[in-house]
Each structure stands twice: as structure tokens, then as C-alpha cells.
Amino acid sequence: MSHPAGHARERLGPVSPRGLHNLLPPVVAWLITNLVSWLVAKESVAGDGSEVAYWSTGGRRRWDSAHYLSIAKTGYEMFWCRDRYPNFRDVMCGNVAWFPGYPMSVRAASATGISYEVSAVVVTEVSLFGMFAMLWWLLGARLTWATGLTLAIGTVFPGGIYFHAIFPIATGTLALLVCIVGVKRNSWAVAAAGGFVAASCYPVGAVAVDMLLLSAFFAWQKDTWPIRFAKAGMSAALAGCGILWTKWLMWQATGHWNAYEILQKSSYTQGDLRQPFGEMRKAYAFPFSDWYRPEGHLPWLVEHSLTAHRTQLWLNTAFILLILATAAVLLVRNRRLEVEEWAALILTLAIFFLPFFAGAEMSWYRNHAQMFVGLILVGRMSRWVQVPLLAFCSIQYALLGAMFFSGVLV
Template identity: 75%
Template structure:
């Protein structure tokens, strides 16, 4: 007679349920984001009537993508442009204006045999799924109308088209969220590790994470004495800043110059030092996306109406920052406190928003601001009708910005 089957472990169904609750909502948000992006790509036919192949790696790449891929392939280089291009202005050329975190991840994945282009797409999409997973954990991993709407807003976040592109935005934003998770868990090591990756991916992330970690002495590490809190905040900020030192060390190894990043920014892009932020905001508002390139021939409806969408993007980003602040205020009024992760998300959102205007980034503020995704940690505190209105506005702007990206208008 056959023996009776072994009884199932009592905790196994519960673990499966927890796994489903932890993974299914982030997976649904990631799939929704890809679905919306695919639909936008299909609606973005070029002026000659050709269609964008959403599934091609080429559709994910724009100007700076080629620099990130060149770093992944062969590392850094810097040279006078006239050495290779006699008719070029007397400025510096090379790829030292871009940070190494993302291209080094692409290089590591390419060791499996994948092409650099495909590796870049995989790193980006994996980081985007990770963003939704960490955000879901920060929201409490409990599906409610508010958390569901928050994930939906994340799927069509302002500037979020760059979360699918061969850019470091998704990986850097994931690192910021990991840093917030470290603050929530009281793990300064996890916060420092997330901060290091964020700082190595993008200058905006570097500024935001270092400022937030320094401020964390005021709102995090509550179980420790005051001197220990200051030590954890300072040490985690210092370790995060090492991401920038790593970037500069790689550039120095390749070019022999510690100031290679600053040199090419000043020579080729006219950047360096602090700017007057309100003047930079005015420039961003007056600088149309179509300044760089407008497709010839008949334009699809989305592309035609998106050419002036820099202004709606500007106001939507500003409104998002305001709503994050309102959400924090509502939480303070209702509960008389903000959790450590909410303070972290609030400070990161503010610094990410302001940094491009202090640095002067009239060509890229709209993609830099996509890292304000971390502010969704607070958006869950807003009334549902406000969340629904924000979702509708984000969806409309996502379609316009996405159409311009796939039409080649955006850089």
C-alpha cells in the first residue's frame, strides 16, 4: 500500500501569499508602464509614415545613450575635437561628461554574451521593475485604492519615458529608493550602498542623496543616541559621495586629469558653477523641445501637439513637488509626525527638483526630474480624487513626451 503523501509545511501557503502580494502589484505596474509606452510608440509614426519598433534597442537610444554605451564598451576618453574633426569648434570632445554607474552595469551584464545595446535595455527594464518593487514595499505592500493609484501614477510618471531608455535614470532612481528603504529599516549600510550607486549614476542623484543623508541625522536612526545618529548620517553621506569619487577616479585613469568632467562641461556645454535658479527656470519654460530637431513631413497628432509640451511638463513637475509638500503637511496635521522614509522622500524630491536649475540644464531638466519618482512615497497620503486627477494629467503628458521621444525630438 502506498504511503500517505507528506503533509505540506504549515507556513508554505502563507509564504506564497506574501510573495504574491509583494510581487504582483509591482509586476502589474511595470507591465502597465510598458503597455502605455508601446501604445505611445505606435502612435508616433515618423513624418515619412514609418513606424517606430518599440521592441528594437535602437528605439531606446537617444543622444546621450551613445556616450553611455561608449563608456560601457571602451571606457572614458577626452580629446580636442579638432584632432579628429578639423571643422569642429575649438572645444573638448569625449564622454567624460557622463557618470559610470549605468555603463558599468551594462558592461557587467554584457559579459554574459548579450550585446551592449541589449544589455542596456535589460538593465533599464530590470531597474524599473526594481523601482516598483521597492516603492511597493515602502508603501506598505498592501493594496488599497490609494496605493493602487500611486503605483498607476508611477507607471506614467512625468519624464518617465526615460525610465525605459538607455539612460541611467531608472538605475539611479532605484538606488535612491533603496537608500530610502535603508533609512526606513534603520540600516545605514543599506542607505550608504544605495547612495553610492545613485551618486555614481548621475550628478543630480549625487547631490540629492548626499544632502538627504546629511539631513537624516534630524529624522532617522531614532533608536540611537544623538552622537551615533550624527555619525551614521555623516558616514553614510560620505560613503555615498564616494560614488562621485569613483567616477572621477575612472576619468582620471583614462585622461590623466582629475578635472576632466569639469573641463568638458565648461568647454563644450558652457556649464559649471551655480546658476541663478529662477533665471534657469525661465529658460526652461521658454526653451521648446522642438529647438533641436523637428521631423519633416506630416507629423502625427501626438508629436505635433507635443512640440510645445515643455510648458505643460514644467507646470506638471512643479505641481508634483507642491503635491508632495501638501501630502507631507496632511500627514503632519493628521498624525503629528512623518515617518523617516517620508522625510527622506520629501528631501530627495526637493533637491532633485532644484538641482538642474542651480546647475543649468535647460536641455535635460525634464529627464532629470524623473528621479522625483521617490516622492510617490508621500503621494499615497493625498485624497483619492487628487490622486486620480494627478494620474490623468501624468498620462496625458506622458503620451506627449513619449511621442516626442520616439519621434527623435528629445535629446
């Protein structure tokens, strides 16, 4: 499933200055993923104006986007729903269930004078380009069949439609890749910075803390064991400060250190650990097509995509199995994994399972988009695996994208 060890080492060897400055492949990948997303949007919206739906800020907003924008504009708040909406059920309302890393980036971008909505799209797209640039570097920054096909899979990555939305998915994924780069370059400060941003952007980003703790066993190999544990511990602790910063901002606004947990439990009955395989079954059976079915005539692509979250789960599961198989083959052939391969393996597995432990019944597919980091291991796969994977990802990207742009996904 992987290429011979010698070829892998050649691709992952020192990158020449020319290679570092060769940004054409990630630029092309970024342009292609926008083109593909635009075509999906165009085929998913009926009536006049479908051509511009993707390029408008409204076309990239879905439910939680309003909360991220409200945090960027006015900060955090939490209140009893009935205090403002008399006919609402007696639960807590507010925006403290959403993390601040992305909204604070949007606020910073808006200081240039552009609107918050446009700033949100700019931050998202810049982050997406950064993802391709980081992935390109981690693949060795040399164009081969393996690296080219890996970038191609990245343009239609499962759940990747949220890399273009007003959501923190692209920013958080970029931060995870920066964290991996830090570990690979033996820079605990860079790793900690990436982990901090990842943990402050999205709950799933907290998996960076676990990876950094475990990094003592596969990274920092030029150091003695005490130094390795110190670097792993310091980087993990600083990354965890992203969560502390999140809680501090919420406490400043609401007076509750546990504001996030209060709102999650009150409004979404979340906060406790779930049985993951039971949550998978619930997520698979969720009736999106009944709850959020658009009215009127549906375009062909939308009509055939209303249950695409089910094929998404099958594809994501297959992706995890391929990652595990690739890592096993590399361990057998090379008797070791590279630092970035260990980091990608740990993060990908954690990202896959964490939403089901937390009970993310209606949002696991955008959590799983951050498995993009697993493409580091996809670059080690045989072409006979990469080409079918690209085909399946392309089909699924169109289906899930149609669900998104038609308003079926939340």
C-alpha cells in the same frame, strides 16, 4: 489631503511575509508602463515599422545614449575636438560628462554574451521593475485604493519615458529608493550602498548624500544622538564615494581629476551655479520644435506634442506643491512624518531644484523623472487628489513620449 493617521499607520506597519512575496502589483505596473510606452511609440512614428520601434534598441536611443554605450564598451576619453574633426569648433570632446554607474552595469550584463545595446535595455527594464518593487514595499505592500492609484501614477510618471531609454534614469532612481529603504530599516550600510550607486549613475543622484546627512534628525531613532550622527555621517560619506569613484575612473583614463568639469565648461558652458528661476524661464522657452522638428508629415500626437516640455514644467511644479501640501497636512494631523516620508520629501525637493541650479536647460525633464521617489508621499494623498493627478500624468506622458520617440527630445 492625507488619509487619517490610523489608516496611514496601518498601511505602513510591519509587512507580512505573504505581502513581501506578493510581487503581482509591481509586475502588473511594470507591464502596464511598457504597454503604454509601446502605444505612444506606435502613434509617434510615421511609416512602416512603427509597431516595432519601441521594442528595438534603436527606438530607445537618444543623444546621450551613445556616450553611455561608449563608456561601457571602451571606457572614458577626452580630447580636443579638432584633433579628430578638423571642421569642428575648438572645444573639448569625449564622454567624461557622463557618469559610470549605469555603463558599468551594462558592461557587467554584456559579460553574459548579449550585445551592449541589448544589455543596456535589460539593465534599464530590470531597474524599472526594481523601482516598482521598492515603491510597493515602501507603501506597505498591501493593495488598497491609495497604493493601487500610486502605482498607476508611477506607470505614467512625468518624464518616465526615460525609464525605458538607454539612460541611467531608472537605475539611479532605483538606487535612491534603496537608499530610502536602508534609512527606513535602520541599515546604514544599505542606505550607503543605495546612495553610492545613485551618486555614480547621475549627477542628480548626489542629493542622496545630503539626505543621508540630514537623516540624523529624522532617522536612526532607536539610537543615541552620537550614534545617529555617526550613522548619518558614515552612510553619507560612503555614498559620496560614488562621486570619488567616478572621478577616479576619469582620472585613470584622462589624467585629469577635473575631467568632468573641463568638458562641461568647454563644451556646454556649465559648471557654475545659476539663478534657478532664470534657468526655469530659459528651459520653458527652449525651442525644441524649431531646432529638432522632424521632417515630413507628422502624426497627430507628435504634431500636438512639440512643446510638451512646457506643460511638463507646469505639471512638475504642481507635483512639488502637492508633495509639500501633503507633508504639511501629515505634520499637522500626525505631528510627525515617517522616516521614509522625510527622506522622500528631501529628495524630491532637491531633485526638482538641482537641475536649475546647474543650468540643465535641455535635460531637466529627465532629471525630474527621479522625483518618482515622491510617490511615497502620493500614497498618503486623498483619492480626490490621486485620480486627477493620474489623469494629468497620463496625458503628459503621452505628449512627452511622443516628443521622445519622434526625436524632438534629446
